[in-house]
Amino acid sequence: MTIHPFAFNLLRSFSALLILSCLTLTGARPAAAALTIEIVGSGANQIPIAIAPFRSEDGVPQPLTPVIGADLARSGLFKTVDPGGIVPIPHEPDQVNHAQWKARGAEALVIGSVTPTADGRYDVRFRLLDVVKGTQLAGFVYVVNAAQLRLTAHKIADVIYEKLTGDQGVFATRITYVVKRGNRFELHVADSDGYGSQTILASNEPIISPTWSPDGSRLAYVSFERRKPVVYVQSLTTGGRTTVANFLGSNSAPAWSPDGRRLAVVLTKDGSSQIYSIDAEGRGQPVRLSNSPGIDTEPNWSPDGQWLLFTSDRGGTPQIYRMPASGGQAQRMTFEGRYNVSPRHSPDGKGFTFVQQNGTRFSVAVQDFASRQVQLLTDGAVDESPSFAPNGRMILYASEVKGRGILAAVSSDGRVKQRFTETAGDVREPAWGPLIK
Amino acid sequence: MKRSIVMLAIVGVLVGCSSTPKDEQKGVQVEDRGPSVSQPVPTPTPTPPRDASTAPVRGPQTGGADPLKDPSNILSRRSVFFDYDSNAVKDEFKPLVSAHAKYVSQARRKMTIQGNTDERGSREYNLALGQRRADAVKQMMTLLGAPSGEIETVSFGEEKPRGQGSTEQAFAENRRADIVYQGE
Numbered sequence: 001m002t003i004h005p006f007a008f009n010l011l012r013s014f015s016a017l018l019i020l021s022c023l024t025l026t027g028a029r030p031a032a033a034a035l036t037i038e039i040v041g042s043g044a045n046q047i048p049i050a051i052a053p054f055r056s057e058d059g060v061p062q063p064l065t066p067v068i069g070a071d072l073a074r075s076g077l078f079k080t081v082d083p084g085g086i087v088p089i090p091h092e093p094d095q096v097n098h099a100q101w102k103a104r105g106a107e108a109l110v111i112g113s114v115t116p117t118a119d120g121r122y123d124v125r126f127r128l129l130d131v132v133k134g135t136q137l138a139g140f141v142y143v144v145n146a147a148q149l150r151l152t153a154h155k156i157a158d159v160i161y162e163k164l165t166g167d168q169g170v171f172a173t174r175i176t177y178v179v180k181r182g183n184r185f186e187l188h189v190a191d192s193d194g195y196g197s198q199t200i201l202a203s204n205e206p207i208i209s210p211t212w213s214p215d216g217s218r219l220a221y222v223s224f225e226r227r228k229p230v231v232y233v234q235s236l237t238t239g240g241r242t243t244v245a246n247f248l249g250s251n252s253a254p255a256w257s258p259d260g261r262r263l264a265v266v267l268t269k270d271g272s273s274q275i276y277s278i279d280a281e282g283r284g285q286p287v288r289l290s291n292s293p294g295i296d297t298e299p300n301w302s303p304d305g306q307w308l309l310f311t312s313d314r315g316g317t318p319q320i321y322r323m324p325a326s327g328g329q330a331q332r333m334t335f336e337g338r339y340n341v342s343p344r345h346s347p348d349g350k351g352f353t354f355v356q357q358n359g360t361r362f363s364v365a366v367q368d369f370a371s372r373q374v375q376l377l378t379d380g381a382v383d384e385s386p387s388f389a390p391n392g393r394m395i396l397y398a399s400e401v402k403g404r405g406i407l408a409a410v411s412s413d414g415r416v417k418q419r420f421t422e423t424a425g426d427v428r429e430p431a432w433g434p435l436i437k
Numbered sequence: 438m439k440r441s442i443v444m445l446a447i448v449g450v451l452v453g454c455s456s457t458p459k460d461e462q463k464g465v466q467v468e469d470r471g472p473s474v475s476q477p478v479p480t481p482t483p484t485p486p487r488d489a490s491t492a493p494v495r496g497p498q499t500g501g502a503d504p505l506k507d508p509s510n511i512l513s514r515r516s517v518f519f520d521y522d523s524n525a526v527k528d529e530f531k532p533l534v535s536a537h538a539k540y541v542s543q544a545r546r547k548m549t550i551q552g553n554t555d556e557r558g559s560r561e562y563n564l565a566l567g568q569r570r571a572d573a574v575k576q577m578m579t580l581l582g583a584p585s586g587e588i589e590t591v592s593f594g595e596e597k598p599r600g601q602g603s604t605e606q607a608f609a610e611n612r613r614a615d616i617v618y619q620g621e
Contacts, residue, residue: 206596208560227549228591229564250568250592253561266565268590272572273565295565311562317469318562339469341559355559362558384559403603429560 038419047164050081050106050131055091055113060122061146064114067153071171071193072160075393076416081106093127093136101131108137108164110156114149121145126156128163137163150195168391174433175396176210176219177407181425187221189236192389192432194420200234209253212433213260213280220244220254220263220280231265233280244282255299255308256280257325264289264299264308275299275310277325289327300344300352301325309333309343309352320354334367336374342385346392346412353377353386353395353412364397366412377414385428388412390435398428468522468554468566468612504540505618511536517574519612524566524573534574537616538581545587547619550574552592553599555608564594570614 049072057063072078081104083089090096091113101109112126127139138159142152151172158169171192179186185207190197201207205224212219213233220233229252231245245251249268253275256263260280267276267286273295276286289308290296295318298311305325312321312330317338323330334340339357346352351368356376364378364386377395386397392412399408399419405428407420420427504510517530526534541548552567552574571590579585600607 206593208564208594208596224593224596228551228589229593249590250564252564266561268568268572268592273568295562295569297565298559298561311559313469318559339558341562357558382557 038421046077046079047107048079048081048105049108049110049160049164050083050101050104051110052083052086052089052091052112054111054124054126055089055115057114060114060116060149062149062153064112064124064149064153064156065110067150067193068110068157068160071154071157074193074418075161076411076418077161077165093129096129096131098129098131098134107132108160110160112156117143122149124149124152124156128160150191154191154193167393168435170389170391170394170432170435173390173435174216175407175430176212176433177398177430178207178210178428179425180405180428186425187219189219189433200236200239208429210429211254211256211431213256214258214434215260216434216436218260218280220256222252222254231263233263233282242282244280245278245286247286253297253299255301257301258303258305264301266297266299273297275308287327289325290323290330291327292330296321298342302345303347303349309345311341311343320352333369333372334374344387346388347390348392353388355384355386364395364410366395375414377410377412378408378417380408383408385430387431389432394418394432396430396432398430468558468563505621512540515616517570517614517616518609519570519614521608521612523612524569526573526577531577534577535581538578538583541578541583541587545584548588549617549619550588550590551615551617552590552594553597553611553613553615554595555611556595556598556603557608558595560594560596564592564596567592567594567614570612574614574616 051065051069053065057065069080073080086100088095090111092111096109096111109129109131110126111129112124115123117123121143124142124144128137130137140159144152154172157171161167161169161171173192174189175192176187176189179188183204185203185205186199187201187207187210188197189200203223203225208222210219210221217237218233218235220231222229222231229250230243231251231254232241233244234241244263245265245267247267247269251265251267253266254263262277263280264275264277266273272293274288275290275296276288278286290310292312292314294313296310296312300309307322308325309320309322311318315332318341319332320334320340320343321330321332334354337356337358341355343352343354350370351366353364353366355362356365361379362382362384363376363380364383365374365376367374380399382400384398386395388395394409394411396407396409399406405426407427407430409418410416504512507513511533514533517526517534520527550571552569552571554563554567568590571592575588575590578588598607598611599613600610
């Protein structure tokens with residue numbers, strides 16, 4: 001059933017530069033917040049795929065195939081083959097002339113239809129075909145309302161991505177980030193393609209370190225609105241929020257336990273910045289996990305809940321350490337360089353991403369636990385706050401262009417790079433959300 | 438007007454410290470100081486202010502203008518500046534710290550010390566570095582007899598820069614701890 005291998009010798013260089021104005025294709029969004037995505041580089045092998053416009057999708061509030069095509073192109077792993085000139089456009093398997101698509105260079109073809117239902121919803125059907133073998137790889141039906149059409153397009157792109165690459169798709173996920181406009185700070189949540197950005201908190205004081213609960217329903221973050229750093233948890237469904245850490249001194253660096261019940265946080269109530277575990281609802285007393293005379297910060301739970309990675313300067317310079325999630329003996333993980341910070345586990349738990357300083361540059365890097373091999377993925381001047389996509393294939397991070405903060409993403413092999421540009425303001429502190437079941 | 442006098446004093450201090458050939462001049466430009474075990478404990482003997490423009494401390498009971506707002510009073514000066522990659526309170530700030538230690542002891546007014554850093558490096562790590570600067574100022578005050586319970590130390594890290602931009606001057610201005618009294 002596999003469509004591999006794709007003997008497609010592609011431009012491996014960075015010459016393939018696509019500017020996707022996918023967000024301006026559909027007008028139904030607030031004009032103030034437009035994240036546009038620019039892609040630099042591409043995968044080693046790009047899968048040539050043709051996406052035939054779905055039957056009657058032009059008549060619905062959100063056409064699906066432009067979204068599907070933009071998602072796949074953005075991953076850097078697909079090359080979209082133009083279906084123009086093939087008439088009639090096929091919508092059903094028996095209308096497909098496989099040889100015709102194969103001649104275009106396509107190895108896979110997506111066909112489908114959108115049909116309004118009697119109750120005002122839409123019946124969306126799609127099929128993914130292997131035009132080389134003449135077989136069907138996937139086929140699904142969704143019955144959704146108008147507001148769900150865009151999410152449905154992302155879900156279809158996820159199915160295609162998974163069938164053709166073997167990895168889970170993450171197009172139907174969300175991201176969060178902070179936008180600074182003048183002296184105003186906004187916490188945003190948007191789709192993984194930057195679309196549909198919503199401000200969930202606006203403040204005249206800084207907001208940092210937003211992080212997703214494992215089920216994607218809540219965000220923990222640090223806000224300075226009480227003239228000091230305090231940790232809050234905010235529900236994305238109700239908008240209600242709870243103060244979870246407001247102790248004497250500073251409260252910061254929240255990290256969710258994999259079961260979503262606890263947060264590791266950094267408190268200074270007993271002296272220097274140390275890591276504690278607290279209840280995610282703000283009940284009970286903090287439990288101290290780290291014990292050093294120096295700084296321990298930026299905790300991050302391993303996916304299996306057994307370990308915490310964190311940054312500590314106990315050895316004289318900030319380096320990444322690992323300790324049991326219940327506290328105890330810490331082991332140093334990074335040895336190259338004087339400044340290694342901001343660790344985040346990969347979703348498979350086999351390694352982590354972090355920021356390493358080299359000369360005056362701060363780069364996003366990955367390190368494997370078993371081999372201890374370090375790979376630098378970026379060469380920006382000030383790259384910060386890396387976080388993995390839930391499939392582990394991309395890393396979202398904060399970068400800077402001409403003194404202005406932007407978001408960027410890099411594939412975990414360093415080949416594909418994306419840049420998200422906001423029309424106005426300084427963008428920072430991104431975090432990629434989990435897969436929504 | 439008051440601000441400009443304070444700022445002149447600050448500029449003087451900055452000029453003074455930027456001429457010292459510290460680590461800062463080397464290629465690696467980030468604050469990453471480890472635990473300062475070897476840092477000398479500040480001497481509790483209050484040294485008289487060397488700066489001719491500063492005035493002697495007037496306690497809160499002296500009446501007249503609020504000493505915290507009187508530009509001729511050292512208590513109107515609220516910022517302690519740090520060298521790059523350091524949380525040691527420099528000698529030139531000891532009169533200021535000493536004056537506030539005395540004031541907080543007498544006035545029994547709650548004080549917050551807010552630590553700050555320059556923008557380079559991790560935001561959360563910088564938050565911890567700013568905390569360490571605020572703690573260093575508090576430690577000196579408590580050694581001088583200030584009541585620990587009246588003083589809270591917090592950090593703004595790199596989040597509330599006073600000096601804007603990515604220049605060495607802005608960085609120096611942001612390596613700072615500010616003294617703020619309750620109600621201000």
